[in-house]
Amino acid sequence: xxxxxxxxxxxxxxxxxxxxxxxxxxxxxxxxxxxxxxxxxxxxxxxxxxxxxxxxxxxxxxxxxxxxxxxxxxxxxxxxxxxxxxxxxxxxxxxxxxxxxxxxxxxxxxxxxxxxxxxxxxxxx
Numbered sequence: 001x002x003x004x005x006x007x008x009x010x011x012x013x014x015x016x017x018x019x020x021x022x023x024x025x026x027x028x029x030x031x032x033x034x035x036x037x038x039x040x041x042x043x044x045x046x047x048x049x050x051x052x053x054x055x056x057x058x059x060x061x062x063x064x065x066x067x068x069x070x071x072x073x074x075x076x077x078x079x080x081x082x083x084x085x086x087x088x089x090x091x092x093x094x095x096x097x098x099x100x101x102x103x104x105x106x107x108x109x110x111x112x113x114x115x116x117x118x119x120x121x122x123x124x125x
Contacts, residue, residue, distance in 0.1 A: 001026050002024070002025070002026035002027050002114055003024070003025045003026055004022055004023070004024050004096050004097070004098060004114055004115060004116035005022070005023050005025070005116060005117070006020055006021065006022050006094065006095070006096055006116045006117065006118065006119040007020070007021045007023070007119065008020040008021050008119070009094065009119035009120050009121045010120070010121070010122070011122045011123075011124060012086055012121075012122070012123055012124070013086075013123070013124050014086060014087055014088055014123055014124065014125050015085060015086065016086050016123075017082070017083060017084045017085075017086065018083050018086065018121060019080055019081065019082050019083070020036070020080065020081040020083070020094055020096075020119065020121070021078055021079070021080055022034070022036075022078060022079040022080070022081075022096030022116055023076070023077065023078045024077045024078065024079075024098060024114075025077070028074075028077055029077065029098045029099060030053060030074045030077070031053050032053060032098055032099040032100070033050055033051065033052045033053065033098070033099070033100045033106060034050065034051055034070075034072065034079045034096065034097065034098045034099075035047070035048070035049065035050035035051070035096070035097045035098075035106055035112065036048040036049055036050070036068075036070060036079075036081045036094060036095070036096055036097075037094070037095045037096075037097060037109060038090075038092035038093065038094045038095065038121075039092055039093050039095065039118075040091070040092045040093075044109075045095065045109045046061070046092075047061050047106070047107035047108075047109075048060070048061055048064055048068065048081070048094070049061060049064060049068060049070045049081070050070070050106040050107075051070045051071070051072055051079065052106075056071075056072070058070050059106060061107070063089075064083075064090075067083065067084050067085045067086075068081060068082065068083050068084070069081075069082040069084075070082075079096060079098075081094070081096075083121070086121075086123045087123060088123045088124065088125045089123075090121065090123050091121060091122050091123050092120075092121060093118040093119065093120050093121075094118065094119055094120075094121050095115055095116050095117075095118045095119075096115070096116040097109070097112035097114065097115050097116070098112065098113070098114040099112060099113045099114055100112060100113075101113060
């Protein structure tokens with residue numbers, strides 16, 4: 001059974017840092033794009049960033065560019081989201097996703113086959 005499990009969330013003060021992990025089990029995603037999304041109550045799921053398998057290139061939403069960094073450890077089958085200079089508006093449930101259905105369109109939630117259960121990140125002002 002394929003599973004994605006997020007960890008590392010919690011409460012942090014504005015300006016602080018936090019690192020989320022997304023551990024995959026059941027199969028390897030080393031040849032697949034993986035991504036982070038976030039969602040607040042009543043809002044649509046928002047793209048945060050993605051990492052593609054070829055060369056480990058990354059792409060980010062403008063709202064997090066320069067503050068967030070995505071990386072992955074192929075040996076551990078784990079993806080990370082390093083979040084720095086956090087702002088209260090970064091408060092959300094963060095989800096990891098893996099394996100796109102079609103090339104490109106990394107920012108579309110419906111493009112991913114697998115999802116984690118989500119983890120809360122709260123940034124206090």
